[in-house]
Amino acid sequence: MDSSLVRKIEKAKDYAEQPDRVKITQYKAQFRGGNNDHSITYETGRWDCDCSYFSGRGTCNHTMAMDLMLNRMAL
Secondary structure: OOHHHHHHHHHHHHHHOOHHHOEOOEEEEEEEOOOOEEEEEEEOOEEEEOOHHHHHHOOOHHHHHHHHHOOOOEO
16 A cells, blocks of 8 residues: 555544544535425534425524534534
């Protein structure tokens, strides 16, 4: 194996142990809900979902679930 690739792998493992190095600024996902699929985005500190509950309240179970799943990363 290429020695420079080995070093890159070691560095990637080191970075993975330091999640504070990463700040997610944009995120897009398709969420498979109980009845329908939903488009979810995260941009500049704000979640958005195309479900009707979110449009009336600014939060929903889809965005709350994503927040819980990603809570180890600095959003």
